[in-house]
Amino acid sequence: MNLVKKTNAAAFCRLTPKKVNSPSLMAVFIAACRREWQLQVRRKGDLINPLVFFALVVVLFPLGVSPTAEILAPVAPGVLWVAALLAVLMSLDALFRPDLQDGSLEQLLVCGYPAAPLSLAKVLVHWLLSCVPLVLLAPLLGVMLYLPFQAQGVLMLSLLLGSLTLSLVGAIGAALTTGLGKSGVLMTLLVLPFYMPVLIFGTGAMQAAIGGHTALAHLALLGALALVALVLSPWAIAAALRIAVSGE
Amino acid sequence: MWNWLKTLYHRLGSPKWFYQITGKWLPWFVAASLVLLTTGLVMGLAYAPMDYQQGNSFRIMYIHVPAAFLAQSVYMMMAAAGVVMLVWKIKMADVVAQALAPVGAAMTFISLVTGAIWGMPTWGTWWMWDARLTSMLILFFLYLGVIALREALSPQEVAAKACALLAIVGVINIPIIKYSVDWWYTLHQPASIKLTEKPAMPASMYLPLLFMVLGFYALLGWSVLLRARAEVLRREAKSGWVRELLKDK
Amino acid sequence: MYFDSLSDFINMGGHGLYVWSSYALTLALMAASILLPWLNLKRTRKQLRRQFAREAANAE
Numbered sequence: 230m231n232l233v234k235k236t237n238a239a240a241f242c243r244l245t246p247k248k249v250n251s252p253s254l255m256a257v258f259i260a261a262c263r264r265e266w267q268l269q270v271r272r273k274g275d276l277i278n279p280l281v282f283f284a285l286v287v288v289l290f291p292l293g294v295s296p297t298a299e300i301l302a303p304v305a306p307g308v309l310w311v312a313a314l315l316a317v318l319m320s321l322d323a324l325f326r327p328d329l330q331d332g333s334l335e336q337l338l339v340c341g342y343p344a345a346p347l348s349l350a351k352v353l354v355h356w357l358l359s360c361v362p363l364v365l366l367a368p369l370l371g372v373m374l375y376l377p378f379q380a381q382g383v384l385m386l387s388l389l390l391g392s393l394t395l396s397l398v399g400a401i402g403a404a405l406t407t408g409l410g411k412s413g414v415l416m417t418l419l420v421l422p423f424y425m426p427v428l429i430f431g432t433g434a435m436q437a438a439i440g441g442h443t444a445l446a447h448l449a450l451l452g453a454l455a456l457v458a459l460v461l462s463p464w465a466i467a468a469a470l471r472i473a474v475s476g477e
Numbered sequence: 478m479w480n481w482l483k484t485l486y487h488r489l490g491s492p493k494w495f496y497q498i499t500g501k502w503l504p505w506f507v508a509a510s511l512v513l514l515t516t517g518l519v520m521g522l523a524y525a526p527m528d529y530q531q532g533n534s535f536r537i538m539y540i541h542v543p544a545a546f547l548a549q550s551v552y553m554m555m556a557a558a559g560v561v562m563l564v565w566k567i568k569m570a571d572v573v574a575q576a577l578a579p580v581g582a583a584m585t586f587i588s589l590v591t592g593a594i595w596g597m598p599t600w601g602t603w604w605m606w607d608a609r610l611t612s613m614l615i616l617f618f619l620y621l622g623v624i625a626l627r628e629a630l631s632p633q634e635v636a637a638k639a640c641a642l643l644a645i646v647g648v649i650n651i652p653i654i655k656y657s658v659d660w661w662y663t664l665h666q667p668a669s670i671k672l673t674e675k676p677a678m679p680a681s682m683y684l685p686l687l688f689m690v691l692g693f694y695a696l697l698g699w700s701v702l703l704r705a706r707a708e709v710l711r712r713e714a715k716s717g718w719v720r721e722l723l724k725d726k
Numbered sequence: 727m728y729f730d731s732l733s734d735f736i737n738m739g740g741h742g743l744y745v746w747s748s749y750a751l752t753l754a755l756m757a758a759s760i761l762l763p764w765l766n767l768k769r770t771r772k773q774l775r776r777q778f779a780r781e782a783a784n785a786e
Contacts, residue, residue, distance in 0.1 A: 401646055405626065405639050415629050419622040419643065422615045423650050426657035433664060454653070465646050468563075472642065476635035522749070523735065524728055533738035536745050540752045576763075583755050591748040598741050696756060703763035707770045714774055723775045 257342050261350040268327075269358050279320035279359055280366055286312035287370045298375040305374035306435035309384065310391075312370075313363055314424055317392055318417060320359045321399040324351065325407040325470065334407075335474055344467035349459075352400045352466065360392035376439075383438035383448070390451040391431045397458040397466075398423050404469035408476045427454060490567040492709050493718045499702045506699040513692030521685035528682075534598040537591050539685055543693040544588035545609075548616060549651075551581030551697065555623070556648035559641030569705075571637035572712070574644065575627065576704035580697055582620035589613050608662035612655050619647050633712070 252260075269276065290308045294300060328334040328351075337347050367388055368381045376384065402420035409415065434447030488494045521539035528535035555577045561570035592610050593603050604610070623640055630636035713719050729735040738745050 405643060406629070408635065409629055415625055418618070418625055422618045422622065422654070423646075425615060426650075426653050429657045429661040433661070461649065465642065468642055469639065472635055472638045475638075476630070476632060518749075522745075526728055527739065532741055534741040534744050536738070537748045540748060544752070580759055583759050587752050587755055590751055594744050594748045598744055696760070700759045700763055703760065703767055707763065707767040710767075710770050710774060714777075719774065720778055723771060723778055 251341075254342055254346065257340075258346050258350055261337075261347050262354055265351050265354040266358070269354060275320065275323055276358055276362070279316040280362055282319055283312050283316035283363055283366060284370060286315060287374065290374070302375040302377065305371060305376040306380070306384070306432045306439070308374060309367060309371060309376070310388075310428055310431045310435075313367065313388055313392065314395060314428060316363060317360060317395045318399055318420060318424075319413075321355070321396065321403045322413055322416060324355055324400060324403045325473070329407050329473060334470060338467075338471060338474055344470065345463035348400070348404070348466045348470060349463040352396050352463075355400075356393055356396040360396060361389070363392065364388045376435075379441075380435050380438040383434050383444045386448060387431045387434040387444070387451055390448065390455050391427045393455045394427050394451070394458045395424060397455075397462040401462055401465045401469055404466045404473060407470070407473040427451065430454070490565075490569055492569060492713045492716070495569050495572075496706060496709050496718075496722075499706055503699070503702050506695050506702060510692055510695035510699050513688050513695055517685050517688030517692050520681075521689060525682050525685055526679070531599055534595060537595040539689045541588055541591040541595060542686060543690045544584045544591065545613060546690055547693050547697060548581060548585040548588050548613065551577050551584060552616065552619065552644070552651065553648060555581065556641075556644040559644040562637060562641045563645075568637070568712075569709075571641065572705045572708045573701065574640065575637075575708060576701040578620060578624050578627070578640075579704070580700050582617065582624060584693075584697075585613060585617040585620055589617060606662070608659045611662070612658045615654055615658070616651070619651075623647070 287308060290304070291301060294304070325334060328337070338344050340347075364385050367384055371381055371384055399416075399420050402416045402423075405419065406416045430447050430450045434444040434451065437444040437447055489498070517539065521536055525536070525539075527533055555574050558570040558574035558577065561567050562574065589610065592607075592613065596605055596607075596610075597603055623643055626643055627636045627640050630639055710719055710723075736742055736746075
């Protein structure tokens with residue numbers, strides 16, 4: 230606990246104009262990542278609930294459609310991707326709200342360092358902690374949906390790349406709706422249209438793998454989307470956070 | 478010319494001047510939209526020759542295409558107004574953006590429904606997951622998102638900035654969405670009958686279309702000015718010029 | 727004039743229902759997107775006028 234306080238103090242307070250003590254942006258970025266890691270690891274419910282949600286949505290389909298392999302296997306890529314997409318969206322809802330309520334969001338914006346990399350740190354840690362477990366869980370659910378074995382690797386790889394884009398784009402929506410008490414449905418409405426390219430390329434990659442083709446083109450496009458999101462969305466997130474804080 | 482534009486731009490930032498000048502512009506928009514739409518309707522419905530492939534159902538094109546055209550350009554206008562709002566902090570840009578959103582949503586809705594109705598005689602089904610119809614549906618959801626965000630957020634300045642940012646993010650994403658949907662469409666079903674692509678339309682066919690597109694734009698201007706004027710009055714209710722304007726005679 | 731008679735014009739070669747329903751919907755929505763803001767503008771003016779009159783009366 231003491232350590233947290235110290236790193237936080239170094240990271241978020243540059244009140245004195247002395248140049249000697251001001252750490253570099255990289256150091257601040259790492260400190261922000263570490264703080265975020267410690268905070269999110271402690272909120273275990275927020276980490277586990279999206280995973281349970283993902284598994285539950287996938288289980289609904291055999292019950293609702295049909296439990297036979299002939300019907301489930303062709304729709305498995307779509308079901309897995311839609312469920313994962315919704316789970317990522319759910320997990321993002323509470324990304325910024327606690328920070329807004331306890332005032333640390335304001336600290337992040339006034340600390341004198343550019344807000345975009347610092348908000349990127351939040352999103353990246355969130356991706357590591359909630360999306361990577363999702364990727365690890367996905368093959369298990371794939372087996373339950375009779376997904377062909379040769380598509381499992383592509384499933385994980387496409388989810389790994391795609392969920393980064395989903396987290397970054399979704400964080401813009403989360404930041405825009407931070408000021409609202411409850412924003413679940415509104416955030417979904419804002420963000421889901423932007424998720425469609427990722428869904429198309431993600432399921433496209435898996436369909437290519439199932440058909441015995443190479444999924445490289447689809448994966449490359451997913452990677453390109455992730456890179457573009459990585460470069461552009463931190464600025465949008467930072468701007469949205471500024472707007473949310475100004476409304477408080 | 479440039480200086481004139483610059484003064485116009487700066488003056489439009491003042492609510493009072495905006496209200497006065499739009500009052501002068503309004504009759505022109507009214508006249509232009511009535512004349513252009515009536516001409517386009519009469520020409521398109523009664524005088525244009527029938528399409529040999531689609532029969533008379535191609536006449537839906539005269540509303541479907543302008544509506545789809547406007548649906549896309551209104552979103553661009555909204556984002557442009559958003560940039561003006563965020564960069565130059567001109568509040569009138571937000572008034573215009575707010576007025577644009579419902580018209581844009583209505584245009585998207587028109588193009589979706591007329592596309593579906595047109596689909597019945599052309600494809601034999603009311604809905605087909607055609608690339609263009611699907612992109613249009615996504616655009617409709619984007620409009621609904623902007624409108625819902627403005628409804629949800631208060632105070633007004635926060636809602637204004639948030640909507641501007643969302644519109645800008647949307648504009649960056651629209652090409653990606655469009656490209657991916659086109660790609661998805663060619664992957665799943667090879668090209669069938671295209672709705673609007675007609676090689677070498679005769680003048681009697683495309684002239685009504687031109688009139689309709691211009692008429693739709695004029696109607697957009699009319700509707701937006703009406704909305705924006707009401708909004709200016711509401712936002713500036715505390716200022717002296719509104720009081721002066723609406724004094725009881 | 728492309729059509730020979732009025733019934734031809736209404737029938738549109740069997741596609742009348744599709745054509746006229748799309749045009750009707752479009753015109754209805756266009757009318758709504760003019761009428762609603764116009765009524766709203768009138769109402770706003772009226773409300774503000776009443777409010778200012780009330781304030782003036784209170785001030786005296």
